[in-house]
Every structure is written in structure tokens, then in C-alpha cells.
Amino acid sequence: MKRIFTPMLTALLLATAPMAANAAEEKVVYHVNDSANARVAMNNVNNHLNAAPDAKIVVVTHGKGIDFLLNDAKDDKGEFAPVVAGLKGKGVDFRVCNNTLKARKLDASAVVPEATIVPSGVAEIGRLQAQEGYVYLKP
Amino acid sequence: MKRIFTPMLTALLLATAPMAANAAEEKVVYHVNDSANARVAMNNVNNHLNAAPDAKIVVVTHGKGIDFLLNDAKDDKGEFAPVVAGLKGKGVDFRVCNNTLKARKLDASAVVPEATIVPSGVAEIGRLQAQEGYVYLKP
Amino acid sequence: MKRIFTPMLTALLLATAPMAANAAEEKVVYHVNDSANARVAMNNVNNHLNAAPDAKIVVVTHGKGIDFLLNDAKDDKGEFAPVVAGLKGKGVDFRVCNNTLKARKLDASAVVPEATIVPSGVAEIGRLQAQEGYVYLKP
Numbered sequence: 001m002k003r004i005f006t007p008m009l010t011a012l013l014l015a016t017a018p019m020a021a022n023a024a025e026e027k028v029v030y031h032v033n034d035s036a037n038a039r040v041a042m043n044n045v046n047n048h049l050n051a052a053p054d055a056k057i058v059v060v061t062h063g064k065g066i067d068f069l070l071n072d073a074k075d076d077k078g079e080f081a082p083v084v085a086g087l088k089g090k091g092v093d094f095r096v097c098n099n100t101l102k103a104r105k106l107d108a109s110a111v112v113p114e115a116t117i118v119p120s121g122v123a124e125i126g127r128l129q130a131q132e133g134y135v136y137l138k139p
Numbered sequence: 140m141k142r143i144f145t146p147m148l149t150a151l152l153l154a155t156a157p158m159a160a161n162a163a164e165e166k167v168v169y170h171v172n173d174s175a176n177a178r179v180a181m182n183n184v185n186n187h188l189n190a191a192p193d194a195k196i197v198v199v200t201h202g203k204g205i206d207f208l209l210n211d212a213k214d215d216k217g218e219f220a221p222v223v224a225g226l227k228g229k230g231v232d233f234r235v236c237n238n239t240l241k242a243r244k245l246d247a248s249a250v251v252p253e254a255t256i257v258p259s260g261v262a263e264i265g266r267l268q269a270q271e272g273y274v275y276l277k278p
Numbered sequence: 279m280k281r282i283f284t285p286m287l288t289a290l291l292l293a294t295a296p297m298a299a300n301a302a303e304e305k306v307v308y309h310v311n312d313s314a315n316a317r318v319a320m321n322n323v324n325n326h327l328n329a330a331p332d333a334k335i336v337v338v339t340h341g342k343g344i345d346f347l348l349n350d351a352k353d354d355k356g357e358f359a360p361v362v363a364g365l366k367g368k369g370v371d372f373r374v375c376n377n378t379l380k381a382r383k384l385d386a387s388a389v390v391p392e393a394t395i396v397p398s399g400v401a402e403i404g405r406l407q408a409q410e411g412y413v414y415l416k417p
Contacts, residue, residue, distance in 0.1 A: 026408040035277065040341065042401045047377045051401035063179065099186045122183045122276060123190035128275035130165040135407035136275050137400060137415050139311065172417065202318065239323045261322045262329035263413060268413035269304040275414050 026055040027134040033061070037077055038068035041139035042083045048091055058128060060089075062097030062121025069096050069115045070106070079110060088114040092118055097121030149188070165194040168264055168273040177207035178214055178278035181222045188229055197267060198226075201236030201260025207253045208235050209245070220251060227253040236260030303392025304333040307412040311339070311405055316346035317353055319417035320361045327368055336406060337365075340375030347374050347393045348384070359390065364394040375399030
């Protein structure tokens, strides 16, 4: 009897496994559409990782949120480059909206090398949640 | 043997089917509680649909977020009516919080015909996520 | 035949039961990182519960969002204590970020007794969504 049902049971276990994995793993998309709070957002991400070191964090930016990921970006606390590089080194991904780049007539070379460019920031935020099991947080 | 287990297997497949469907489909609730960024939010929705044409988007408004869905609403870029009608034509739903209407002593007739009225905007946002598999995005 | 498969079927039903429960129950994390809109946020929570009395709501605060949960907090509409106590009485949980307390050199005793302290506000928001099935709403 056992042998007969093994394939079916295996198929069922395989079918339910991804859900169990999603429940255990923590993946978070940080939505940044205003660089005025980028410094605070980066502190949030850093604190998040200190409390949950295994969390996978992706920062998706569009609109005014891309500014801190442009070359030589700074605010009154200093340059963003070392903060971004430091978080990248901890596994954080940074993504920049290409619709925003086009609307602002910016070339891809204007973006820091730590970030990647995605066709649409908002669609990326939807996709990460709907297709890849990310949860959402807006700093 | 096959015939005996078909009902059980069918039942299991039916039980897991809705989850698979949810994983493949993208449904997004846009939360707007401030019409000061309604123009940007509508651009976001439009860009989202350009990048993900099959996404189902519902814009839920409450508080100051309902203003761009009132008759004759406009900002410095012009009237909102054509933008709302255009997105409605692409399948976007617009919902307005009745608690807000009551608090501001507005009649349902003050709301543009493209939008529907829901008892509570925030409860609608919770319901869409918890009961209907929507993901969240706040412009 | 029936008897033989009962344990396997039971195991499968148990495995799928939590998902069904999550789908039916509504749990919402309210994210507050600015007490300037705390009054509106509390109105939102109240309206949410009026429309969905069985919803479990947790308000997670960090940064400037913790201020309305400090002793004697008030705004131009009055003290926050009675509002917080009233919502607590309806089952709402309030959580305050310890990273924020440390950064602002505040002792735990500065926080109202209705709130509990969590190591990191943002990590708590991620955890509630990823591990406990909460959906997200930012007032």
C-alpha cells in the first residue's frame, strides 16, 4: 500500500512546501517615493535587519524617492553613498523606476551602481508582493 | 485503484486551486487619504497598468483622499474627471468612504459616477487584502 | 478502504486548515510613524472596528509615531489617553519601538500602560505580516 501512494503524497508535499517556506521566510519591500525621508528610511532598514538579520529587504524607489540613489546624493547629514553601500553589503537590494528616469530625462548612468533599474517602481512593488511573497512597509 | 482515489484527488486539487490562482493574479489596492497627491497617484496607477496590464487595481479613498472624486474636482493641472474616466475605462475601480461623506455632510450625489461608495474606506482596504488577496500600495 | 486513508486525509486537512482560518480572519497592522496624524489614525481604527467588529488591529509605532503613546500626550483636540484606553478596551493593541525609546533617551516608564514595547517597530511590522498573517494599512 505504501508504495502505491508515495507519488501522490510526494506531489502533495511538494505542492504545500512553497507555502510553508513563505510563512517562515520574511521578505519586505520598502516603498520610498520621497527622498526627504530617505535618511530615516535607511535607519529603518538598518534597525529592521538588526532585529531580523535573516529578513530579505528590497527598497523600491520612484518619483522623488529615487534622488538619494543618484550619484553624489546627499542631505544635511552627509552623502548617501556609504549608507547605501553598507546596506547593499548586508544583502539589501535597491531598485529605481525607469519611468521616473525617463520623465526626468535622466540616463541610467546617473544611478549609483548599487541600484538596479526596473521598468516601473509601482509595478515592481505590486509584483514583489503578489508574485514573490513580499510584505510591504512604507517608511 | 485510480478510480477510487479520483474524488479525493479532485477535492484536494480544488482546495489548492484558489491559492495557485491568487499567486498568479495581481490585485492591488491603492490607498489614497490625501488628494494633494491624487494627480501623482493617478500617474502611478497608469504606469502600473502599462507595466502590468492584467493587474486589477482598486483605488480606495477616505478623509482628504476623496476630494478628487467629487464632482468638478480639479487641481493646477486641470480637472480630474477625464483622468478618472480614462482609468475606469481600463478597469480601475474607485471607492469612496461613506464615513467621510457623513462627517463632511456630503451627499452621495457629490461623488463622480465612476466611483462607488463603501461603508468604511479603511475597512475596505483591510477586507480587500484579508479576504480578496489584494496587495497594498500607498502612493 | 476508508479507514486506511483516514490518517492521511486528516493530516492533509490539518495542513490546510490554518490557511483557511487566515483567509477568514482579518488582522490589520496600522503603521504610525508620525504622531501629527495620530488623531486621524485613531479615528480610522475606530471606524475600521465599527465596520469590521471582529478585526484584530495592532497599532505599531516608531520614530515620531510614538509620541501620542507617551504619558500626558495631547494635541489640539485634547489628551490621547482616553482614546487609547477606549480602543484598548475594544481589543486594539498598541506597540512602541524600543529603538526609538533608546535613541530619544526615554525610559519604558514614559510609555502609557496600554502600550507594550517591542525591540524594533519596523521589524514588528514585518513580522506581523510575514509570520502572523496581518495585512497592512498606513493612515
